[in-house]
Amino acid sequence: MTTSGDLYARSLAVTPGGVHSPVRAFGRVGGTPVFVRAARGSRLEDVDGRRYVDFCMAFGPLILGHAHPRVLAAVKAAAEGGWSFGTAESRSLELAELITGRLPWVERLRFVNSGTEAVMSALRLARAATGRTLVLKFEGCYHGHVDSMLIRAGSGLAGVADSAGVTAGVAADTLVLPLDDTAGLEGFFAARGREIAAAIIEPLPANHGLLPQRQEFLDALAWLCQQYGALLVFDEVITGFRTAFGGMAEVTGIRPDLVTYGKIIGGGFPVGAFGGRRDVMELVAPLGPVYQAGTLSANPVAMAAGLATLGQLVDGTAYLALEDSGRMLDELLQDVPGLRLQRSGSLFWVALDDGHGGGPPIRTPAGLPETAVARFPAFFHALLAAGIYLPPSPFEVGFLSTAHTDDDLRSLATAIREKVPDT
Numbered sequence: 001m002t003t004s005g006d007l008y009a010r011s012l013a014v015t016p017g018g019v020h021s022p023v024r025a026f027g028r029v030g031g032t033p034v035f036v037r038a039a040r041g042s043r044l045e046d047v048d049g050r051r052y053v054d055f056c057m058a059f060g061p062l063i064l065g066h067a068h069p070r071v072l073a074a075v076k077a078a079a080e081g082g083w084s085f086g087t088a089e090s091r092s093l094e095l096a097e098l099i100t101g102r103l104p105w106v107e108r109l110r111f112v113n114s115g116t117e118a119v120m121s122a123l124r125l126a127r128a129a130t131g132r133t134l135v136l137k138f139e140g141c142y143h144g145h146v147d148s149m150l151i152r153a154g155s156g157l158a159g160v161a162d163s164a165g166v167t168a169g170v171a172a173d174t175l176v177l178p179l180d181d182t183a184g185l186e187g188f189f190a191a192r193g194r195e196i197a198a199a200i201i202e203p204l205p206a207n208h209g210l211l212p213q214r215q216e217f218l219d220a221l222a223w224l225c226q227q228y229g230a231l232l233v234f235d236e237v238i239t240g241f242r243t244a245f246g247g248m249a250e251v252t253g254i255r256p257d258l259v260t261y262g263k264i265i266g267g268g269f270p271v272g273a274f275g276g277r278r279d280v281m282e283l284v285a286p287l288g289p290v291y292q293a294g295t296l297s298a299n300p301v302a303m304a305a306g307l308a309t310l311g312q313l314v315d316g317t318a319y320l321a322l323e324d325s326g327r328m329l330d331e332l333l334q335d336v337p338g339l340r341l342q343r344s345g346s347l348f349w350v351a352l353d354d355g356h357g358g359g360p361p362i363r364t365p366a367g368l369p370e371t372a373v374a375r376f377p378a379f380f381h382a383l384l385a386a387g388i389y390l391p392p393s394p395f396e397v398g399f400l401s402t403a404h405t406d407d408d409l410r411s412l413a414t415a416i417r418e419k420v421p422d423t
């Protein structure tokens with residue numbers, strides 16, 4: 001029988017680190033990546049025949065769980081009709097209408113193939129719209145792997161200051177401020193606000209652990225952007241259609257000038273989108289001078305998956321069920337010594353610290369204790385052996401889906417309660 005170990009050894013000979021995205025290499029936890037044979041609902045099965053309850057969920061897109069029957073049916077039906085046309089078709093129209101009809105801050109949108117592409121395009125557009133160069137981002141926020149955003153980011157870069165291959169010129173156009181520091185923000189805008197094309201933020205940062213921001217901080221950012229003529233870009237690639245149908249723009253009541261989506265919007269297929277104010281979006285080609293294009297953009301199979309997924313979410317009941325699951329998890333994991341659970345809706349982060357889950361929330365990357373990183377590999381592998389698949393990094397958040405059952409949550413909590421003391 002071919003094992004994960006065999007496949008990993010072969011993979012190392014053909015791709016850097018044996019994987020096609022760095023966190024998958026298990027570098028943060030050690031050991032051999034799990035090679036998946038199949039997945040359904042809340043479960044993964046690996047090529048060695050082991051089964052896991054999955055709390056990684058492909059890092060976010062699968063809010064309905066793996067291979068959801070309605071999404072599967074929509075994808076099959078779409079593929080029967082051909083899977084790429086290079087011309088207009090109606091599924092992307094339907095998906096765009098569904099979104100723009102419900103989210104008033106998305107007056108126009110454009111589909112792309114990933115969250116990275118959405119961010120890249122939104123920032124180009126913001127620079128064109130304002131005639132300014134500089135972009136402000138926040139330390140610990142991840143915005144994909146576009147050069148200008150590989151500066152004190154999160155995700156696979158957590159703990160790494162930068163990426164090689166990013167030119168000094170590009171890096172100089174991105175300024176970075178700490179999260180959760182309203183006074184710092186005000187001082188910065190007073191000094192340089194008129195040079196800023198856009199401020200981009202994950203309104204609920206979820207790529208360096210889960211770092212909930214105070215409403216006051218986000219309100220200040222929105223107000224300062226408006227005062228100084230900078231565009232506010234909400235990167236909702238994780239939070240869009242996750243914390244509510246309208247993501248954090250809906251939850252906070254803040255209206256961004258531009259917004260980026262990814263992950264859930266394609267239901268697990270490669271889709272991203274950027275959208276926002278009509279006057280700004282109409283600067284995009286072919287209407288305006290900002291070039292942006294994609295051979296496979298609005299691919300009909302991916303659009304079908306997105307439509308089927310958002311169709312299950314639009315009435316809002318899924319979010320109530322997900323919040324119930326999240327509350328159950330809170331209760332199950334109350335007062336576990338050495339563990340802190342930070343949760344917002346269906347996003348959760350298990351931080352291994354010295355506390356009992358109490359104390360004020362961690363809101364900045366600096367708030368993460370070193371023990372959380374040092375203890376994580378043993379913790380991760382103990383849970384893996386118990387049939388629980390968490391994202392393989394102390395900096396990644398866990399995801400609940402509508403496919404997770406109460407029993408799944410109990411299994412997670414039981415494994416955590418048993419294993420935390422050993423780690």
Ligand SMILES: *Cc1c(COP(=O)(O)O)cnc(C)c1O
Pocket residue numbers: 113114115116117119142143144145202207235236237238262263272
């Ligand atoms: C995942 C993510 C991205 C990048 O999306 P890709 O589809 O991986 O390119 C950008 N921003 C945020 C907030 C993300 O979580």
